Amino acid sequence: MKQEKGRAMCGRFALVQGPETVEEAFGLDRVEPFPPRYNIAPTQPILIVAAGPRREPGSNLPERQALLARWGFVPAWVKEPGRFPLLINARVETAAAKASFKAAMRHRRVLVPASGFYEWKGTGRKDAQPYCVRPKGGGVVAFGGLMETWAEPGGAEIDTAAILTCAANSQIAHIHERMPVVVRPQHFSRWLDCVGNEPRDVADIVQPVEPGFFEAIPVSGLVNKVANSGPQLQEPVEIAPDERRDEREEEPRDAAGGGQLSLF
Numbered sequence: 001m002k003q004e005k006g007r008a009m010c011g012r013f014a015l016v017q018g019p020e021t022v023e024e025a026f027g028l029d030r031v032e033p034f035p036p037r038y039n040i041a042p043t044q045p046i047l048i049v050a051a052g053p054r055r056e057p058g059s060n061l062p063e064r065q066a067l068l069a070r071w072g073f074v075p076a077w078v079k080e081p082g083r084f085p086l087l088i089n090a091r092v093e094t095a096a097a098k099a100s101f102k103a104a105m106r107h108r109r110v111l112v113p114a115s116g117f118y119e120w121k122g123t124g125r126k127d128a129q130p131y132c133v134r135p136k137g138g139g140v141v142a143f144g145g146l147m148e149t150w151a152e153p154g155g156a157e158i159d160t161a162a163i164l165t166c167a168a169n170s171q172i173a174h175i176h177e178r179m180p181v182v183v184r185p186q187h188f189s190r191w192l193d194c195v196g197n198e199p200r201d202v203a204d205i206v207q208p209v210e211p212g213f214f215e216a217i218p219v220s221g222l223v224n225k226v227a228n229s230g231p232q233l234q235e236p237v238e239i240a241p242d243e244r245r246d247e248r249e250e251e252p253r254d255a256a257g258g259g260q261l262s263l264f
Contacts, residue, residue, distance in 0.1 A: 010088070010089055010117050010119070010143075010163050010165060010178070010179070010180050011041070011042065011088065011118070012039055012040060012041055012117065012118040012223060013040050013114050013115075013116065013117040013118065013143075013163075013180075014037060014038050014039065014040060014114065014115045014116055014117070014118075014132075014134075014233075014234070015034075015036075015037050015040065015046075015047065015113055015114055015115050015140070016036040016037065016038060016115045016231075017036075017113075017115060017139070017140045018033075018034075018036075019031040019032065019033055019034060021139075021140055022047070022066070022113050022140060025113070025139070025140050025142075025185070026049045026064060026066075026111065026113065026142070026188070027063065027064055027188070028049065028062070028064055028065070028066050029062050030066075031047070031066045032066070034047070036231075037229070038229045038230055038231065038233045038234065039118075039223055039226065039228055039229045039233055040071070041071075041226045042071050042072050042086055042088045043070060043071060043072050043086070044070075044071055045068045045069065045070060045071070046068070046069060046070075046071045046112060046161060047066060047067075047068060047112070047113055048066070048067050048068070048069050048110045048111065048112055048113075048145055048147060048159075048161050049064050049065070049066055049067075049110060049111040049112075049113065049142070049188075049192075050064065050065055050067055050108070050110045050111075050147060050192065051063070051064060051065075051192040051193065051194065052064055052065045053065075063189070064188075064192065067110075067147075067159060068159070069110075069147055069159040069160055069161040070158055070159065070160045070161070071088055071160075071161060071162075071163075072086045072087065072088055072160055072161075072162075073087040073088070073090070073100070073101070073104075073146060073148055073160050073161060073162035074087075074148060074150040074158075074160045075099070075100045075101075075103070075104075075148055075150075076103070076148055076149070076150060076151070078150065081150065087100060087101075087162050088162055088163065089162055089163050089164070089165045089178075090105075090146055090162045090163070090164050090165070091164075091165055091166075091178075092144065092164045092165065092166050092181050092206045093166070095146065095164065095199075096199040096200075101146055101162070103148070104146035104147060104148050105146060105199050106194065106198060106199060107194050108146060108147040108148060108194065109144070109145070109146060109147075109191055109192060109194055109202070110145045110146065110147045110161060110192070111142040111143070111144070111145060111183055111188060111191065111192065112142065112143040112144070112145040112161065112163055113140050113141075113142060114140065114141055114142075114143050114180075115134060115135075115139075115140055115141075116132055116133055116134025116135065116141075116214075116234075117132075117133050117134075117143075117179075117180055118130055118131065118132055118133070118219075118223050119131050119133055119172075119175050119176045119179075119216075120175075120176075121174070121175045121176070129218055129239055130218070130219050130220070130221060130223050130224065131175050131216045131217060131218055131219065132216070132217045132219045132223075132233070132234045133172065133175070133179070133214050133215070133216045133217075134214060134215060134217070134234075135213065135214060135215075136212060136213060136214060136215040141182055142182065142183045142184075142185070142188065143163050143164070143180040143181060143182060143183070144163070144164040144180070144181035144182070144183045144191065144205075144206055145161050145162060145163050145164060146161065146162050146164065147159060147160070147161045148160050148161075163180050163181075164180065164181040164206065165178045165179060165180055165181060166178070166179060166180075166181050166206055166207065166208050167179075167208055168208065169208040169209060169210065169211050169213075170211050171211035171212065171214065171216070172214065172216060175216060179208060179209075179214075181205075181206045182209045182213070183205055183206075184205075187202075187205045190202060190205065191205055217234065217236050218236060218237050218238075218239045219233060219234060219235065219236065219237055220232075220233075220235070220237050
């Protein structure tokens with residue numbers, strides 16, 4: 001799970017809402033049926049939403065389309081993917097300049113439907129405390145993503161994708177310094193329009209979401225194992241008193257009254 005720098009971020013996520021919910025949330029005509037996925041891991045297929053084919057005025061072609069892509073971005077110029085780092089995340093601050101991501105950031109921006117993601121607080125995955133970070137109001141959200149189609153020498157093609165990350169907001173920073181970019185519904189069309197909008201034109205979209213958008217629930221180590229799945233992965237667990245104190249100390253203060261916001 002090699003990244004550009006530092007410990008892997010957003011190395012697991014979930015999509016537990018059904019196809020109908022995803023269709024409605026993303027304005028899609030049809031999404032093929034899929035089961036709830038509580039523990040999506042790198043190299044697995046993930047659902048992405050891309051701009052539809054170029055449309056002429058009055059065309060019936062869809063504005064957006066749902067695709068499956070391998071979670072693990074492979075630039076088109078890579079000759080041997082097995083010898084190339086597994087790129088599951090891309091830093092949004094540098095993606096437009098990085099050799100691996102700049103073409104996709106300009107031409108192939110996508111949305112990644114998700115119910116939330118998992119993050120680990122601590123220096124080692126084995127001993128760290130996992131958290132399920134999900135929208136406080138529930139539902140499905142859109143992570144910003146990048147897509148690239150890699151062609152094998154024999155001609156076979158595979159769609160690959162990475163999730164964009166930004167600096168964590170003050171609510172999540174006590175767990176990890178990074179978090180996925182969240183694209184709000186009112187920005188879907190502008191984000192996906194790579195013809196009319198260069199990366200600089202969508203820079204305002206990729207800022208960290210405000211504290212309170214997500215809730216971070218401490219969960220068990222079951223999520224550590226890729227083979228584990230099911231709703232039990234998101235059941236809250238008790239954490240040590242000293243860690244609860246750390247969370248209270250790092251919660252953002254309410255701008256109006258100076259009091260601390262509840263971490264959920």
